[in-house]
Amino acid sequence: MSRCLLVSNRLPVTYDENINNFKSSSGGLVSAIKGLDATVVGCAFEWMGILTDDIAGELIEKARQTPAGNLACHPIVVPKDLYHHYYNEYSNNVIWPLFHYERSLVMHSEKGWRSYCQVNLLVAEAILKESKDGDTIWVHDFQLMLVPGVLKKKNPKLRVGFFLHIPFPSSEIFRELPQRKEILQSLIKADLLGFHDLSYLNHFRSSLQRVLGENPMPEKSLGVYPISIDTQNFRELSEAPDTKAFIEKYKANKKEMKWILGVDRLDYIKGLILKLRAFRKLLKEYPEERGKVQLVQIVIPSRTEVPEYQKLKARIEQLVSSINGEFGTPAYMPISYIYHSVSENELSALYQLSEVMHIGSTRDGMNLVSLEYVVSQNEKYPGVVLLSEFAGAHSTLSYAMSINPWNIGETARKMKEALHHPEVKRRGEMTAMKNFLQRYNSSEWARIFLRDLQYTAIERKAVVLPDDGKFPWMNLLSGKRVVIFCDLDGTLAPISRFPSDVRLQQNTIDLLRQISRTTAEFVVVSGRDKEFLEEQFLDQDFTFPLAACHGAYYYSPFEEEWVNLVSHDSMKWKAGVLDILKLYSSRTPGSFVEDKGHAVTWHYRNSPNEFADFLANKLTFELEESLTNQPVQVNRGKKVIEVKSVNANKGYFVEQWLQRREYLPDIVIAIGDDTTDEDMFDMLQGRSDVKTFCIKVGKEKSHARYSLPDQGRVGDFLENLLESLGPHENSFS
Ligand code: GDG
Numbered sequence: 001m002s003r004c005l006l007v008s009n010r011l012p013v014t015y016d017e018n019i020n021n022f023k024s025s026s027g028g029l030v031s032a033i034k035g036l037d038a039t040v041v042g043c044a045f046e047w048m049g050i051l052t053d054d055i056a057g058e059l060i061e062k063a064r065q066t067p068a069g070n071l072a073c074h075p076i077v078v079p080k081d082l083y084h085h086y087y088n089e090y091s092n093n094v095i096w097p098l099f100h101y102e103r104s105l106v107m108h109s110e111k112g113w114r115s116y117c118q119v120n121l122l123v124a125e126a127i128l129k130e131s132k133d134g135d136t137i138w139v140h141d142f143q144l145m146l147v148p149g150v151l152k153k154k155n156p157k158l159r160v161g162f163f164l165h166i167p168f169p170s171s172e173i174f175r176e177l178p179q180r181k182e183i184l185q186s187l188i189k190a191d192l193l194g195f196h197d198l199s200y201l202n203h204f205r206s207s208l209q210r211v212l213g214e215n216p217m218p219e220k221s222l223g224v225y226p227i228s229i230d231t232q233n234f235r236e237l238s239e240a241p242d243t244k245a246f247i248e249k250y251k252a253n254k255k256e257m258k259w260i261l262g263v264d265r266l267d268y269i270k271g272l273i274l275k276l277r278a279f280r281k282l283l284k285e286y287p288e289e290r291g292k293v294q295l296v297q298i299v300i301p302s303r304t305e306v307p308e309y310q311k312l313k314a315r316i317e318q319l320v321s322s323i324n325g326e327f328g329t330p331a332y333m334p335i336s337y338i339y340h341s342v343s344e345n346e347l348s349a350l351y352q353l354s355e356v357m358h359i360g361s362t363r364d365g366m367n368l369v370s371l372e373y374v375v376s377q378n379e380k381y382p383g384v385v386l387l388s389e390f391a392g393a394h395s396t397l398s399y400a401m402s403i404n405p406w407n408i409g410e411t412a413r414k415m416k417e418a419l420h421h422p423e424v425k426r427r428g429e430m431t432a433m434k435n436f437l438q439r440y441n442s443s444e445w446a447r448i449f450l451r452d453l454q455y456t457a458i459e460r461k462a463v464v465l466p467d468d469g470k471f472p473w474m475n476l477l478s479g480k481r482v483v484i485f486c487d488l489d490g491t492l493a494p495i496s497r498f499p500s501d502v503r504l505q506q507n508t509i510d511l512l513r514q515i516s517r518t519t520a521e522f523v524v525v526s527g528r529d530k531e532f533l534e535e536q537f538l539d540q541d542f543t544f545p546l547a548a549c550h551g552a553y554y555y556s557p558f559e560e561e562w563v564n565l566v567s568h569d570s571m572k573w574k575a576g577v578l579d580i581l582k583l584y585s586s587r588t589p590g591s592f593v594e595d596k597g598h599a600v601t602w603h604y605r606n607s608p609n610e611f612a613d614f615l616a617n618k619l620t621f622e623l624e625e626s627l628t629n630q631p632v633q634v635n636r637g638k639k640v641i642e643v644k645s646v647n648a649n650k651g652y653f654v655e656q657w658l659q660r661r662e663y664l665p666d667i668v669i670a671i672g673d674d675t676t677d678e679d680m681f682d683m684l685q686g687r688s689d690v691k692t693f694c695i696k697v698g699k700e701k702s703h704a705r706y707s708l709p710d711q712g713r714v715g716d717f718l719e720n721l722l723e724s725l726g727p728h729e730n731s732f733s
Helices: 026-036 057-065 080-099 110-130 146-155 180-187 198-212 231-239 243-254 272-283 307-327 344-353 367-376 410-421 423-439 442-456 471-478 506-518 531-535 574-588 611-625 650-659 675-685 711-724
Strands: 002-010 014-018 021-024 044-051 072-078 138-141 160-161 193-196 223-224 258-265 294-298 336-337 356-358 382-386 401-403 482-487 521-525 544-546 553-556 560-565 593-596 599-603 634-635 639-644 667-671 691-697 706-708
Touching: 002 110, 021 057, 021 471, 044 080, 044 110, 044 531, 057 072, 072 110, 080 110, 110 146, 138 146, 146 160, 146 180, 146 634, 160 442, 180 193, 180 198, 193 367, 198 223, 198 611, 231 243, 231 367, 243 344, 258 272, 258 344, 258 367, 272 294, 272 307, 272 410, 294 307, 294 344, 307 336, 344 367, 344 544, 356 367, 356 410, 367 382, 367 423, 382 410, 382 423, 401 410, 471 711, 482 650, 506 521, 506 711, 521 650, 521 706, 531 544, 531 553, 544 650, 574 593, 574 599, 574 611, 574 639, 611 634, 611 639, 634 675, 650 667, 650 675, 667 675, 667 711, 675 691, 691 711, 706 711
Parallel strands: 002 044, 002 138, 044 072, 138 160, 160 193, 193 223, 258 294, 258 356, 294 336, 356 382, 382 401, 482 521, 482 667, 521 544, 667 691, 691 706
Antiparallel strands: 014 021, 544 553, 553 560, 593 599, 599 639, 634 639
8 A cells, every 4th residue: 555645734732731742633624634544545654644753752752653543643843942943934924814815904014935945844854754755745734835846856756735724816816916826837837736715726726827927837737626524423423422411401591592503613714703793683573583593602812812803702702792782681691602612522412402503614625614504414404504605615515504794684584594494494405515524525535536536647758659650558459349539630630820721631642541440449539610520521531530629529420429528507607708708809909719519719920929828817817707616628739719618628538438448458549749638648548457658749848658749740640549449351340
């Protein structure tokens, strides 16, 4: 089993003076990782994190020997003073507020930034020292954003993944960061960069475009992986005798009172003031609820030495006492305010006893509390989740009741609605969410991330077509079931100034005719529309299966008709996008818009360079902002910007094509010149059940393991391919 080094700011253990030793600590990331099942994920995990040098040397050794759960720990020792500047002055005073859209709380500091650089360097050096060949490095969160850059610079062979646990803000906010370039230039070095939500990924892409002027990250190096929880553990916890004891104890006092529960770390992003105001509004506007509902708010102390947090605590406590004063009676206290953490059994009991869980974060990377509440619910009498639409969990918990925490009146109305939500609806909604979390737990989250990381290419030089036009592996082809997926523009036919001028040349047609007579199956996979492919291929005296619009349409020579592989519903975005592209096209001389059915493209090859590039940057940004959460991909190719349905993807098409076959071929060859062909290469090179050879035409960066220097060598390659396929009349039926 390979080793995966998890790296985060802190180790998942904290020093406890009473026992003079370390014990397992809690927190979002820790809860998620502790639940990972190594056998499911397929990796043996070890954890690296910082300990400050004020902890005696002997204790540091103890930390090393104290596994967190079953994970070995490797402390990285950092001077306490340096840690303070890195953690408090930069991570918490700059990145945290800025990334959570709290610009007024950002406190820039030169020293903070210098310390951030220094600590990130120390962490990266410790990783380099600890890691061995074949290890995977998985770096976590906003405190360590410079680590991927240093690691890849010093050892490009290391496989490095990075996961951001907090939101990535809109580029409008991000570009205010003085160190925006340094941060982006490091993050793009990761082999895989993961976010909780698609909107964060889109913001990141637009930031690359706006700040660096380009998006150098291959599509497969970016991904959305909403974190989950250790579902099984929470299920077991809900049945544990200690939890039952808490339930019995509280039930006796609670009686008929309904509880709205809040569990939040003391932080301005958690929207605590807004929540209290909404609760006050509930009691004011709906007097019939007074005496019947109580807000049970647990606030976990956090960053207690920071003045901003002290001020927030004071404001919360003032508001709590004012509401209790206004609506309380000797027999009724509207808000039960608890300012300390509770045991996991007590937490589980509170989840089970509360009719409503309220998460009112103004911004929250994900929010695990909402997921924990769902899996702790009783099947027969479940509660309701009121969930801020600004929490990443909003995309996962599709049946939660959405709130905009800034709208106090509406939130109060939703609180009322949630308190009286019919039982049968609650049951259906909660079961659907629970079932999802049963399958998609924290192990699944890590497994998917690490699987994708496994398949991201590690810098390796492609093998260039030798002078004799024959790759050595072509000797393997004779007598085998071979399938060839081949692109058209820039591969079978040279690129032309006007796309409509592109034509197959006579020598290529001759070669294709001969290939069509071999036992190999040749499939043309193009971004072009159906009509164009028909013109090029259907009047020939040979026929091939054709895939148009990146695989959205498929033509089978046996059926002699086109099949639409993408559903109508997933194309609702198209009309709006066409309007935007036309607006850009009308002000850019020499450019035009092409409607390809499942994709729309803006071409600006013949436009004044600088102006068109400038508009292309703007357009990419506008599209990514407006298409957040739509099932589309925005791609920048060679002087084209294309928006296409995610299902109209060459990789997806090839995968479906192989899946529909009764037998897998022995060998699959894919060849193409464009960025859209990378999807095909990535998909194929990630498969272990079939031998694949992917060939990039051109010198640009690619994941393909083989390359032809330019389109001019394609003929040469096809000739040798033909020869290597061997006797023509063979049959495998
Ligand atoms: C960051 C991001 C993202 C809380 N109080 C008690 C207690 N907890 C546990 C909860 C939960 C965890 O702490 C809190 O996780 P959250 O996700 O809600 O929030 P952050 O700590 O801010 O985490 C966040 C997360 O990273 C993971 O990516 O979701 O958006 O900000 O597990 O159960 N546990 C116990 N007693 C308490 O009083 N035992």
